[in-house]
Amino acid sequence: MEHNNYHDELNKQNIKKLREILTTLPPFCRQFFRGVDNIYGSRTKIAYAYDLRIFFDYLHQNHPYGKTMDILDYPLEILDKVKREDIEDYLEYLSLYNKDLINPLIDSECASIEVSSVINKTEITNEERGKSRKLASLRSFYNFFYRNEMIQTNPASLVSMPKLHSKEIIRLEPNEVAQLLDQVEAGTKLTEKQATYHAKTKVRDLALLTLLLGTGIRVSECVGLNIYDVDFDNMGIKVRRKGGYEDIVYFGEEVEKALSDYLDQREHIIPVSGHEDALFLSMQNKRITVRSVENLVKKYSSLVTSLKKITPHKLRSTYGTNLYQETGDIYLVADVLGHKDVNTTRKHYAAMQDYNKRKAAKTVKLREP
Numbered sequence: 001m002e003h004n005n006y007h008d009e010l011n012k013q014n015i016k017k018l019r020e021i022l023t024t025l026p027p028f029c030r031q032f033f034r035g036v037d038n039i040y041g042s043r044t045k046i047a048y049a050y051d052l053r054i055f056f057d058y059l060h061q062n063h064p065y066g067k068t069m070d071i072l073d074y075p076l077e078i079l080d081k082v083k084r085e086d087i088e089d090y091l092e093y094l095s096l097y098n099k100d101l102i103n104p105l106i107d108s109e110c111a112s113i114e115v116s117s118v119i120n121k122t123e124i125t126n127e128e129r130g131k132s133r134k135l136a137s138l139r140s141f142y143n144f145f146y147r148n149e150m151i152q153t154n155p156a157s158l159v160s161m162p163k164l165h166s167k168e169i170i171r172l173e174p175n176e177v178a179q180l181l182d183q184v185e186a187g188t189k190l191t192e193k194q195a196t197y198h199a200k201t202k203v204r205d206l207a208l209l210t211l212l213l214g215t216g217i218r219v220s221e222c223v224g225l226n227i228y229d230v231d232f233d234n235m236g237i238k239v240r241r242k243g244g245y246e247d248i249v250y251f252g253e254e255v256e257k258a259l260s261d262y263l264d265q266r267e268h269i270i271p272v273s274g275h276e277d278a279l280f281l282s283m284q285n286k287r288i289t290v291r292s293v294e295n296l297v298k299k300y301s302s303l304v305t306s307l308k309k310i311t312p313h314k315l316r317s318t319y320g321t322n323l324y325q326e327t328g329d330i331y332l333v334a335d336v337l338g339h340k341d342v343n344t345t346r347k348h349y350a351a352m353q354d355y356n357k358r359k360a361a362k363t364v365k366l367r368e369p
Helices: 006-022 029-035 042-062 084-093 128-147 174-186 192-215 219-223 253-266 290-301 312-327 330-337 342-348 350-363
Strands: 097-099 111-116 121-126 236-240 246-250
Touching: 006 029, 006 042, 029 042, 029 128, 042 084, 042 097, 042 128, 084 128, 121 128, 174 192, 174 290, 192 219, 192 253, 192 290, 192 312, 219 290, 219 312, 290 312, 312 330, 312 342, 330 342
Parallel strands: none
Antiparallel strands: 097 121, 111 121, 236 246
C-alpha cells in the first residue's frame, strides 16, 4: 500500500537532489544549508543551491581570485574577496549567459532558454524576476555567514533588488471557463489520436480541471491527493500546502459531481502497486504527475484560446480572481489559496483591488437622479 505519503516521498527525492548539487559547490556551502534546514522547504533549498552554483560559475569565469582554483577548492574567504561591484556585474551577467546543462528549476516566469544546436550550448536569459530571485538567494547566503561572524563583509546587502514591474494577471474569462469544460466533455476539436485517449480519460480530466478551477489548489497539491483526502460529507479535500502543513479546502456542487463521477470510474481501475491510494491516475495506472497535468491543461486550453498561455497556475489565478471579484475580501482569498502572507495575495491581485475601488466609487449616490 502507498501509505508513504506522496509529499514525504517527494521530499526524500529533493533531499537526495540537494545532496547531489552540493557535491558541485564549495564545501562551506554545507554549513549554510545545515543552518537553514528548518527554515526553508526542500524545493526552496534546491533552488538556492542552483542559484549559488550559477554564482560560483560566474566567479570561476570572471573573478580574478575565482579563476585561480577549482570551485570545489574555494575557501570561505572568497566571499570577502567579492565586492559590491562584483555582484552588480554578476546581475548584468545573468541577463545573458551560456551553460552546458539546463537548470531544471529555472522559473519560466523569470528566465527564457534557447538551445543552439550549432554550439551545443544552452543560452539563458534572466528578466528582472529571475535576477531578483538570484540576488535574494545570494543575500540569504551572505547574511548567514555574516550574522555568524564567519566573514567580515556583506556586499550582497549593499546591492539594490531589481525593480519589479507588475504583470497582468493571465486568467480565463467566465465564458472561456465554460468553453474549456465543454471541450473536456465533448472533445470535438481534438485530433484523431487525441480523441482516442480522450474516450478513456475525459471523466478523469473533467474531474481534475473542475477541481483546479473550483478550488484554486496548486497543481502539486492536486497530484498529491489520495482517495481518502476527499470528504463528500463535508464537501472538502485535505491538501498538503506549500511549507508542509495540512489544510482543508472546500468545494461546491460542480466539483462534487465531477469528483463523484470520476470515483465511480476509479473503483474499476486496478492501480500499479504502490499507487493504490492516489486519487488521480495516469494512463499507466500510476499517480498522475505534475507534467502530465500541465500537458492536459495546455491541450484543452489551446482549443479555447490561442491568445493566452494557460497553465495550471493560471487556473489558480482564475479562481483567485473570481473569488476576489465576488467577495472583495483579500484576506479570504489569501486563506483559501493557502498564502501565509496576505501581501503575497495583495501583490498578485493589486489590479483587482483598484477595480473594486472604482466600483465602490460608483456605488455611493449622493443624490437620486
